[in-house]
Amino acid sequence: MKRTILITGGAGFIGSHLTRLFVTKYPDYKIVNLDKLTYAGNLENLKDIEKAPNYEFVKGDITDMGFIKDLFAKHQFDSVLHCAAESHVDRSITDPLAFVNTNVIGTVTLLQVAKDSWKDKMDGKIFYHISTDEVYGSLGEEGFFTEETKYDPRSPYSASKASSDHFVRAYHHTYKLPVKLSNCSNNYGPYHFPEKLIPLCIHNIINNKPLPIYGKGENVRDWLFVEDHVRAIDVIFHKGEIGETYNIGGHNEWTNIALVKELCKQMDSKLNRPAGTNEKLITYVTDRAGHDLRYAIDASRLRDELGWMPSLQFEEGLSRTIDWYLANTEWLQHVTSGNYQKYYEGMYAGR
């Protein structure tokens, strides 16, 4: 095997797309997917590749130092693609300590074990930390986040991710750990857990339930199709500079209300409902505490230095996403009922 890679959080939304890409594109890489299988982790996301000869799943917690040390000793990883995190802003508002634990302590645990395991030969090793544009705070109506934008996290989630980014850079500067980082804007696509805006609204439209819009729906997000995100990670992993950070974004800004109206329109047509039916489900609700107004990424460094560009127009990506959810109602039903735990027990009983 040319590389032995630890992917953390590979059973989550972005992690499952990343794992699929690396397992199928690089048959000469061994991929070990470590995931705690929290409510957000789902092995059904990886059904199509679970029997691939270069793939192995391990259930475990990134905050468990002894377990992580044993895993490194067993597999002799030369790279880490670190995706595992608590990822939902609303949950961070109700339970900030869970975010400190996984996102900060978990990241430092992985850094510490990687440093100790690689201390005799750092050459050729890569610790890639997957992060978010939310560390930069909130924009006004103008401007973009660049790699030089000062950190200004404003939710417990973004504060925990900012902290983890600082630790990753500290391990590079202090111990020469070979790190790479990327900070990406909002992702969407298949396997997105239906607590997040787009899959939540798709699920509710299917079931004729209200579509909760926080505040006035004027907040702006920059949406990127998840397969474009993991393609960018692939490029940065192989061609990006050690010690550097790359912003990833779609140049695709939508207010929440405009986005949800586009979703309603497309789903009227796909569900054979009269035009305007789904929009009647829109319901304005109390705003998220500390709700960031606008995120928008300047991804020109990634384009100019490494040649990456988003491949999909948003309307097309959204259409593909809706089609996937309509074709996978069983997946949606399992993740909303918690039944996917049964899948795990059946598949991995006694292992």
Ligand code: NAD
């Ligand atoms: P997700 O919530 O869908 O998945 C997270 C995964 O991590 C799950 O499989 C979960 O089981 C696992 N996990 C959680 N705690 C763990 C622990 N202690 N030990 C081991 N595994 C654990 O998240 P996502 O949306 O796929 O995000 C993945 C990464 O990308 C995160 O670091 C997030 O900050 C970052 N990110 C997400 C977005 C986005 O729009 N979703 C955008 C930019 C960056």
Ligand code: DAU
């Ligand atoms: O920017 C990258 C980030 O994008 C990632 O780091 C996070 O992990 C990811 O969850 C996402 O964060 P957001 O808070 O932007 O995503 P969410 O889907 O939760 O919300 C998108 C916007 O929609 C936001 O302005 C809040 C609003 N919203 C969300 C929900 C769940 C609503 O209006 N109603 C809702 O029910």
